Amino acid sequence: xxxxxxxxxxxxxxxxxxxxxxxxxxxxxxxxxxxxxxxxxxxxxxxxxxxxxxxxxxxxxxxxxxxxxxxxxxxxxxxxxxxxxxxxxxxxxxxxxxxxxxxxxxxxxxxxxxxxxxxxxxxxxxxxxxxxxxxxxxxxxxxxxxxxxxxxxxxxxxxxxxxxxxxxxxxxxxxxxxxxxxxxxxxxxxxxxxxxxxxxxxxxxxxxxxxxxxxxxxxxxxxxxxxxxxxxxxxxxxxxxxxxxxxxxxxxxxxxxxxxxxxxxxxxxxxxxxxxxxxxxxxxxxxxxxxxxxxxxxxxxxxxxxxxxxxxxxxxxxxxxxxxxxxxxxxxxxxxxxxxxxxxxxxxxxxxxxxxxxxxxxxxxxxxxxxxxxxxxxxxxxxxxxxxxxxxxx
Ligand SMILES: Cc1ncc(COP(=O)(O)O)c(C=O)c1O
Numbered sequence: 001x002x003x004x005x006x007x008x009x010x011x012x013x014x015x016x017x018x019x020x021x022x023x024x025x026x027x028x029x030x031x032x033x034x035x036x037x038x039x040x041x042x043x044x045x046x047x048x049x050x051x052x053x054x055x056x057x058x059x060x061x062x063x064x065x066x067x068x069x070x071x072x073x074x075x076x077x078x079x080x081x082x083x084x085x086x087x088x089x090x091x092x093x094x095x096x097x098x099x100x101x102x103x104x105x106x107x108x109x110x111x112x113x114x115x116x117x118x119x120x121x122x123x124x125x126x127x128x129x130x131x132x133x134x135x136x137x138x139x140x141x142x143x144x145x146x147x148x149x150x151x152x153x154x155x156x157x158x159x160x161x162x163x164x165x166x167x168x169x170x171x172x173x174x175x176x177x178x179x180x181x182x183x184x185x186x187x188x189x190x191x192x193x194x195x196x197x198x199x200x201x202x203x204x205x206x207x208x209x210x211x212x213x214x215x216x217x218x219x220x221x222x223x224x225x226x227x228x229x230x231x232x233x234x235x236x237x238x239x240x241x242x243x244x245x246x247x248x249x250x251x252x253x254x255x256x257x258x259x260x261x262x263x264x265x266x267x268x269x270x271x272x273x274x275x276x277x278x279x280x281x282x283x284x285x286x287x288x289x290x291x292x293x294x295x296x297x298x299x300x301x302x303x304x305x306x307x308x309x310x311x312x313x314x315x316x317x318x319x320x321x322x323x324x325x326x327x328x329x330x331x332x333x334x335x336x337x338x339x340x341x342x343x344x345x346x347x348x349x350x351x352x353x354x355x356x357x358x359x360x361x362x363x364x365x366x367x368x369x370x371x372x373x374x375x376x377x378x379x380x381x382x383x384x385x386x387x388x389x390x391x392x393x394x
Pocket of ligand 1: 104
C-alpha cells in the first residue's frame with residue numbers, strides 16, 4: 001500500500017545530484033566485484049596537505065570546540081579579505097566576507113538573500129548542475145543561455161541580451177568552468193562588463209572555486225577586479241575544496257558588499273550557524289602557509305589534463321574544446337550516436353566506465369570526464385571509451 005506523500009512541493013521538485021548518484025552506482029558495482037574505471041569524480045584525489053591537517057588538530061587540542069560567530073572566525077575572515085585584496089585585486093574587508101559550509105552554501109545563501117519568487121537567474125550553459133536547483137529553491141526561475149562546443153563554449157552576449165527580461169535579477173559566471181574547463185579571458189570579461197553597464201539592475205555571482213587549477217600560461221581573472229565599478233554588484237563564491245584538496249572539510253566563502261553579507265550571515269545563523277570551528281583554523285593555515293602544495297597539485301592536474309585532452313582528440317568522432325582549467329573535459333559525442341544519458345549507461349554497463357552525461361549540465365550531446373585520477377586510470381578510461389564508440393559506430 002503506498003503511503004500518502006508528506007513532502008513539500010519544494011522537496012518534490014528537487015533534482016538530486018546526478019554526479020553523486022553515478023559515483024555511488026560505480027562504487028556499488030565495484031564493491032560487487034566489477035572492474036570499474038571511474039572518470040566521474042568531482043573532487044581531488046589528493047589528501048589535504050599535512051600542515052593544514054595539523055593546524056586543525058592543534059585547534060581541536062587548544063579547545064576550539066565551541067560555537068563561533070555565525071559569519072566565521074574573525075581571523076579567517078580577515079585572511080580571506082586579504083587574499084581577495086592582494087591576490088585577486090578585489091579590495092575587501094572582513095565585513096565583505098562570509099565563511100560558509102563549502103562553496104555550495106555560499107551560493108545557497110546568496111540566492112536566498114537576493115532572489116524573490118519569480119526572479120530570473122541567467123545561467124550560461126553548460127553549467128554546474130547545482131545552480132538551477134539552488135535558484136529554484138529560492139523560488140526563482142533559472143534561465144539557461146546555452147553555448148556549444150562549436151563556438152568553444154564562449155559566453156554569447158547576443159544570446160544573453162536576448163534572454164534578459166525585466167525579471168532577470170542575477171547572472172551566474174563560473175571561471176574556470178565545470179564541466180567545460182573553460183577559462184574566461186580578460187577581454188571577454190571586459191566585453192561582459194560593458195554589457196553589464198547597459199543593464200544596471202543585473203547582479204552577478206562569480207564562482208571562482210577552480211581558480212588555482214589552470215594550464216600553464218593561463219591566468220584567472222575576477223570580474224570585480226577587471227571592472228571595479230561593478231564590484232558593488234558582483235558576489236564572489238570560492239572555497240578550499242578544489243585548490244587545497246579539502247572537499248570534506250566543507251569550507252567555502254562568499255564575498256561582496258557588506259549589507260548582503262550581513263543578510264547572508266543572518267540566514268546562516270538561523271540554519272547551520274558557524275562552520276566547524278577547528279576546521280576554520282585549517283583553512284586559515286592554508287591561506288597563511290606556502291602555496292607550493294597548491295602549485296604542485298595544479299601541475300599534476302595539468303599533465304593529466306593534457307593526457308586526457310590528447311587522448312580524446314585522438315578518438316575519431318569526438319569534438320573537444322581543450323580544457324584550460326579545473327579538472328574536467330567535456331567532449332561532444334559524434335552525430336547520430338545515442339544521447340549522453342544512454343551513452344553513459346552503456347559505458348557503465350558494458351565497459352565498466354563511469355562518466356557523467358552532459359545532460360546533467362545542460363548539454364545532452366556531451367559527456368564529462370574527470371582527470372582528478374591517476375594517469376593509468378585516464379589511459380584505461382580512454383581505451384574503454386574508444387572501444388564503446390567503435391562498437392556504437394559499427
Ligand atoms: C563550479 C562549482 N562550484 C561550487 C562547487 C561547490 O564546492 P564545495 O565543495 O566547496 O561546496 C563545486 C563542486 O563541485 C563546483 O564544481
